[in-house]
Amino acid sequence: ETGVTQSPTHLIKTRGQQVTLRCSSQSGHNTVSWYQQALGQGPQFIFQYYREEENGRGNFPPRFSGLQFPNYSSELNVNALELDDSALYLCASSRLTDTQYFGPGTRLTVL
Amino acid sequence: GENVEQHPSTLSVQEGDSAVIKCTYSDSASNYFPWYKQELGKRPQLIIDIRSNVGEKKDQRIAVTLNKTAKHFSLHITETQPEDSAVYFCAAKTPNTGNQFYFGTGTSLTVIP
Numbered sequence: 001e002t003g004v005t006q007s008p009t010h011l012i013k014t015r016g017q018q019v020t021l022r023c024s025s026q027s028g029h030n031t032v033s034w035y036q037q038a039l040g041q042g043p044q045f046i047f048q049y050y051r052e053e054e055n056g057r058g059n060f061p062p063r064f065s066g067l068q069f070p071n072y073s074s075e076l077n078v079n080a081l082e083l084d085d086s087a088l089y090l091c092a093s094s095r096l097t098d099t100q101y102f103g104p105g106t107r108l109t110v111l
Numbered sequence: 112g113e114n115v116e117q118h119p120s121t122l123s124v125q126e127g128d129s130a131v132i133k134c135t136y137s138d139s140a141s142n143y144f145p146w147y148k149q150e151l152g153k154r155p156q157l158i159i160d161i162r163s164n165v166g167e168k169k170d171q172r173i174a175v176t177l178n179k180t181a182k183h184f185s186l187h188i189t190e191t192q193p194e195d196s197a198v199y200f201c202a203a204k205t206p207n208t209g210n211q212f213y214f215g216t217g218t219s220l221t222v223i224p
Binding site: 031033035040041042043044045048055056058090092096097099100101102103104105 | 117143145147153154155156157160200202206210211212213214215216217
């Protein structure tokens, strides 16, 4: 198992609400990437943070935002939740150009 | 951006047989190609990877081959076992867009005892 952890494990929200997901990166890693994985699909890149700065963004609207802290842990924030936001949210930590190691994910259900 | 296609979407093999999963990519600048195994309800786990300066890499029963000219790479699992049953994802990393990874849509492998 990797040293990447995520919280919470599961979350249920209603449409229009806001949610914050958290990720602690593996020791020695300075990069965190966030992915959305819908059921039966591959992970879709949301964005990446490197040394507290956004370092690339996928095709997701601005209501998906993030932060990285000095200890390289990270948060994913989603505003104005929609039903289609229901998915498994994975974070992956790495050194910038190295292999990514995934956390266990947060299962978000939007009702 | 990069586009990764993965085939087949499902694959059933008898225990002991070989399994092959193929992926193609579109961006010739992509330079790193990992394969992940995801069991139901669990995180994707890296099983093998290959960089663009290598044509083949092997780790026990698992091997990956890369053809840069044709822009495709394949995962080969020999002597399959029931515990190999899982969803396998290929991915490609391109340095052009913040080192982001692009994933295929996954292959559900079932190994029949």
